[in-house]
Amino acid sequence: xxxxxxxxxxxxxxxxxxxxxxxxxxxxxxxxxxxxxxxxxxxxxxxxxxxxxxxxxxxxxxxxxxxxxxxxxxxxxxxxxxxxxxxxxxxxxxxxxxxxxxxxxxxxxxxxxxxxxxxxxxxxxxxxxxxxxxxxxxxxxxxxxxxxxxxxxxxxxxxxxxxxxxxxxxxxxxxxxxxxxxxxxxxxxxxxxxxxxxxxxxxxxxxxxxxxxxxxxxxxxxxxxxxxxxxxxxxxxxxxxxxxxx
Numbered sequence: 001x002x003x004x005x006x007x008x009x010x011x012x013x014x015x016x017x018x019x020x021x022x023x024x025x026x027x028x029x030x031x032x033x034x035x036x037x038x039x040x041x042x043x044x045x046x047x048x049x050x051x052x053x054x055x056x057x058x059x060x061x062x063x064x065x066x067x068x069x070x071x072x073x074x075x076x077x078x079x080x081x082x083x084x085x086x087x088x089x090x091x092x093x094x095x096x097x098x099x100x101x102x103x104x105x106x107x108x109x110x111x112x113x114x115x116x117x118x119x120x121x122x123x124x125x126x127x128x129x130x131x132x133x134x135x136x137x138x139x140x141x142x143x144x145x146x147x148x149x150x151x152x153x154x155x156x157x158x159x160x161x162x163x164x165x166x167x168x169x170x171x172x173x174x175x176x177x178x179x180x181x182x183x184x185x186x187x188x189x190x191x192x193x194x195x196x197x198x199x200x201x202x203x204x205x206x207x208x209x210x211x212x213x214x215x216x217x218x219x220x221x222x223x224x225x226x227x228x229x230x231x232x233x234x235x236x237x238x239x240x241x242x243x244x245x246x
Contacts, residue, residue, distance in 0.1 A: 010067045017045050017071035025078075034079035042072045089166050090137055095147075098166055101159070103186035105179070109159045110166035112138070114146050120153035125222055126193050129158040130184070132202025135175065137165025142201075157196075159187055161207075180207045185217040195222040202228065 024037035031037070045068040053061030092098060099111040116122050129146055131138045137160055146156045160167045161180055170179070184207060188196055198221050200208030205226045211217045212224055 010070075013067035014071045014074070017041060017068065018075055020044075021071070021075045021078075033081065038072075038075055038079050041075065042068070045071065087169060093140075093143065096143065100166075100168075101187070101190055103183055103190060105182050105186045107162040107170065107179075107183050107186070108168040109162055109183065109187070111157065111159045112143070112146070114150035114154075114156040114158075116150055116153045116155050118151040118153065120151070122153045123155065125155075125195065125197050126191060127154045127156050127197045127199060128188065128191070129156065130198065130200040130204030130208055131158065131160065132204055133161065133164055134180075134203040134206075135161055135164040155193075157191065177207060177210055181210045181214060181217065184208070184211050185214070185220065188217070188220045195220055197221075197223045197225075199225045200227060 021037055021041040024040055025034055028036045028040075046065075049064035049068050050061075052064040056063075093112075096112050096114065099113070100108055101111050102108050127149060129138075129142070131142055138158055142158075146158055149156050162168065162170045162183060163175060198208055198211075200206070205228050208224055209226060212221070
């Protein structure tokens with residue numbers, strides 16, 4: 001019974017230290033890939049182990065360190081990346097050139113342009129597409145969709161929001177729908193073609209709706225198309241049966 005009691009106490013110590021480490025992860029917001037929380041948790045555990053073994057023999061003083069060693073090893077695995085942590089951009093598209101524009105907001109976004117083609121009448125007002133996401137790249141399916149618009153005489157522009165696709169990242173505290181709305185206004189300004197027609201899809205429709213509530217941005221838009229709900233590509237494309245009302 002004494003052995004069982006010691007084993008249960010050791011397991012409780014390991015679980016308690018792991019829980020304390022996870023709480024510190026939250027409190028420190030994962031600073032230093034979790035090493036800040038890990039160092040603090042292990043440091044406090046070592047002090048507690050020293051205090052428990054202060055009146056024991058030198059062999060007895062090592063016993064309280066066993067749960068600390070086990071917990072430190074288990075929690076350290078959380079701090080070690082198992083995949084590359086550097087930004088990996090999608091491969092370049094073979095059918096359209098990726099341009100990068102620096103907006104007045106400071107965002108550097110990937111831009112795609114499909115000039116009007118075919119025999120359809122040319123539309124003088126450019127069409128800007130806001131893809132869904134939030135903060136993801138424009139899918140190949142969407143690019144083919146935009147090419148069809150160009151074939152109908154539209155001058156089509158699309159850009160990936162900061163942090164998504166081939167666009168540059170933002171500091172974490174700058175990601176917000178307000179920033180996305182400001183980037184939209186800055187993009188239309190940089191386009192320099194007067195008022196534009198705008199097609200917003202899924203979360204892009206949310207950004208567009210918020211932009212319409214800003215008179216300074218809405219003044220640059222001629223027509224707005226709100227396309228909701230979200231996409232039917234990706235995993236949802238494999239759903240069998242009815243996918244919505246006809």
